[in-house]
Amino acid sequence: MSRIKKRGLDYFPMNTDFIHDRLVRRILKREGDAALAVLLQTLCSIYSGEGYYVLADRLFYDDLADSLYQQEASDVERIIRLAVEYGLFDAALFEKHHVLTSVDIQRQFLFITKRRNSSTIDACYNLLPAEEPVTELPSAALSGQEKNAAKDVDENDVPEGINAAGNGNAVTFQSENSENAPQSTQSIAQQSIAQQTKGNFLLDSSPGTGGTEGADGASAEEVYLRKIESMRPPKDGLKRNLDGLLLNLRQLRIPVQQQYAIVLKSNFGVIGHPMWKGFGVLRDSHGKIRQPGNYLLSLCR
Template sequence: MAKIKKAGLDYFPVDTGYMQDRLMRRIMKREGDRAAVVILAAIAEAYGNGYYVRVDELFYDDLSACFYQTSAEDVARILGLAVEYGFFDARLFREASVLTSVEIQRQYLFSTRRRKSVAIDPAYNLLTEEETSEQTGSQDDETDGRKAAAADDVDNKGVSTGHNVTFRGKNATSRPHSIAQHSIAQNSTAYPLPQSSPGGGTEDADRKSAEEEGGVGGCESRPGDGMADAGGGATASGSGSVAAAPAATGTASRRPSTARTSTRREWTDADVAALTPPADGMKRNYDGLLLNLRQFRIPPQEQYAIILKSNFGVIGHPLWRGFFTLRDSHGKIKQPGHYLLSLCR
């Protein structure tokens, strides 16, 4: 079954100064506050029909049924004043009993610019030839653009996936900041936990956690720390990488590995429970922090990061306001751990 084409609009814009317009205030002084709503209802009827509405006794009667203590004569009188004050075109109202205006027709063409064929009846057209031709030209341009886009899609179907991957890689390395973004992405995978706390007082805990993470891999070091090799050979440089040990005599030379040798530590509830707040005299609610983290079922890995970032639940941290927001959302926040970490930055 063919789809019926809709001629009118589903909605239309209204100026913010509609009630403050000088002409509207004059009509309201004579006919009361209902005049603004009656005129707005007539404009809505015009947009619902397209860009005009034909008025008669039946139209006035139907429109008056929408208002309290307003007769068909009142609606006819109010719309007559609106025509007199220029809200609608006086010639078309007098000759064809039609309510329309230049603004209505211009807005209608703008709102329907994406439709395939939109035209205004020459008998009711109040726009200039330039405005009408400009609208027709924009419709043709959009149609040509859609055809060109469809043709590009057909041409691009022959491009292999490998070519697309190579193309993205080329773009990624050509931008100056792409290297920094790639480094940040790698570090975020290798170091998911925070290295410092904005609240202060947790430097020892951060250092301890970094040392524990370095001990898991066996050869990871922090930038700038020099770390002696077991054989007394190479040391870590300021770039955070570890130089490979010299190959033994008589053995084939091996290509140095560029992959990171450290493994990500998986924190457990026992590890989180073993953390102890520093004795720096700051007011904390560490027990309440742990209770809230477990209530929202936040993973231990994120619990550890939140504990350090919030300085072990220091009083006044934005984290506490975040717990209130989580409860008020009633489950709409799907990742509460990520949300709490965003408050700790």
């Protein structure tokens, strides 16, 4: 029996500066700290339901209030209307259809579900330009700031030790000794990957560009972007988070050549690799590490 395809998302990203956003702070100042719970519950309802919108009718306000300890349905409605007034949700759709959504929420939904066979937005609720590419980095759901990585997966596909509900980077690391085990499954996979990619590096390289120019005249960046997009992890049973890895690399603005090398050297983002700890060090450094790509590569040696 085939599985029922889920419309909404299992997880959605949230920036650590969400609570410091100017509009969110204005709402909290007027409605108190409890308004934060209403906003978070609303986002959960949007992403877990249809994925990019929710119908804000009387039943919605009642259900939301039932999950809170201090807020009544009237309080929930007042806070949400205030959020619409401040522009956190699209005012036109709310007034016309009683729907809560926004450009950033829809962009986030399409980005996370871009690998699904069918990922569309109802024309009645669509706020995105028709020519906008889906492959852009996701924007913030409310604050307009960049979000951390999130991976759209089924419940049975979530690797153990990954907490994608927060920023997509929190992982439980395997023992460091596992990397040094002789002829382990991981080392065998890395040898296989190296053999498969060695020929590609030689074919794509040239004395003038050092592997930065394609046969069709494409630029170095375009060549490596194509390589990255065509990457598929080997089916060797190891747990990986390739999508989360790529999102983190892009958010750090690491050059595509280094992104490609990091993916290969980390065995396609295998869980437990020292590189994942490196992302935490980079975040804690607050920009003091000037060359994050070189730093991550140093952890892959």
